Amino acid sequence: MEGFNVTDKTYVNKVEWGSNSDSQTTTVTRPTTKIEKTAVAETEQDASGAISAYYAAYSVVINPSGANMNPYADTLSLSDTLTLPKGVTAYLDLDNTGLYYYDASKADYKGTELSSTRYTLQYDEQKNVLNLVVPDETACVFVYRYRIECGAAHAPEISNKVRLYGKFESSTSTIIQNQESGASVNKGSLKIYKVDSDDYTNLLSGAEFEIEKYDSQSNPWSLVSDDNHSDGKYISNAKGEVELPKEFVQETLYRLKETKAPSGYSKLSNPIYFVFMKANTTKESTINAMSSVFSAAGVDANEVKFYETTSKDAVMYVPNENTEIVVKKVWENKNGSTLVNPPTDSIKVTVYRQEQQLAKWTVTVIKKYKEWDGQKQKTLGSFDIAKGSAFTIKLLEQTKGQLSEELQGQCIPVVNKWGKVDHYELRYSSISEDVTIVLEYPIQYASEDPSAYEYDKPEAYESISGSREIAETSNGTKLKNVSLTASNKWSVSWSDLPATGTDADGNTFPYYYTVEETVNIPGYKTTYLNNSGIKTGIIYITNQKEDDKITLPETGGTGTYWYTMGGVLLIAGAAFLIYKKHMQKGGKRIW
Incomplete structure (x- = not known):
């Protein structure tokens, strides 16, 4: 497997006959690399052959050996942070994002695509941070790409780092060779994705919007309409997309207001303000040019989204929070494709509610050092980290030699792109309890404190022991053996499940909900997504067909006949080979 560290494991299949035996040895090669990322720069051309868009496309191989990496849950978390030069903008291209089963026989390792019900994706467009939750013990490949608006930069370097389960990471850099575009554009266009706030792959239809334009010289806020939307109402389609006007004026303040939310979701409480910038300008220069407009409109410029004016649509993601608890059943074949004919017409599930706490450990970092009046000590900080996360302390180069105690952490030099040591990282890969790390500096007037800390913040919750009980609706109906059917x-x-409970002392606490299938379906593996405890949202239950253990006879069919005969012939052949070896060695006849 080119590009991956691998391990070989040997399996021996042994057959015994009387005092004789024969065996066959098979060596299986599995990758040991946990995560590997590749990047490539792509372009898109218009009808004239001119470049109309630039993309940074990524492929991340996740857990290619299918190992059980997370002992605390049946999912793995992955975060990807994109670093952009000043003046460069990136849009996540949701239309070209997907998760695939890992297939070592393919050049790009992409096998069958996983259903979006097997993973969740969130994206912070302000920080350019993508968060992905994938099933554990599953070898997979995540592909995605960003459209890059280069602004005035001619060859910007796009860097990003992906971290898996807080322990494993892979970094890449891509150069976008920006060329001068053909025709200039002076009107902006915008594309909206209406998404579930918990999962951006869940695109929402039926949301209604209005767009208003600010003009201090006349009516301050006026409704924006076009020939296709004379009433000024813009509605998200089945793909979660909202068709908007293509004529947004540069350096003009607009606001997007949600007037109706999709069914089962809450409506945005505040409008979203946005501005299209003029060519060869920056966010800062646009804010200066429009300062009087923001002041008159009573809008904080820091709350405004700024977009470049190009021939391609700018992209806005508008998330909505779910107001319900939803349980969905998904049926899959072994290869991940949709199972058309499930083996049953109904399944039963029970919904539970419980008190929860963050699944976390607390890491306290203490610095010991000497001064003229003796030994000193100070606490540098206490950090709540996700269970299973690694913890890394970034140290300056000159600090490394002064550490007398590293507490079994691994101190690794980190070099920059010129090959020189930039800093050192003190890494703790296996934290399984609350710990205190002591950095001891024996030299008087010690160097500076650590420059940064890296770890995964706790997001998952775990049940408080003894708090789990069967959930019930506001009218007292217990959610036991609820039917899911075709x-x-x-x-x-359910939209009427209590959000809080009250303890014996009268204190209120939030309820978190989980679900469990009541009866296992033979021949099918059951997995859950988003089932660590939620207040609202969607829990997916996937039943995936496993390898057939036995084939039952169908009407007029042969049933297990050929499998049985094959087994008999295999045993007979093995016995004959052993007997032949026995006779070649001068042995006596056994029969």
């Missing part, structure tokens, strides 16, 4: 499209939802 007639209700294998989905059920």
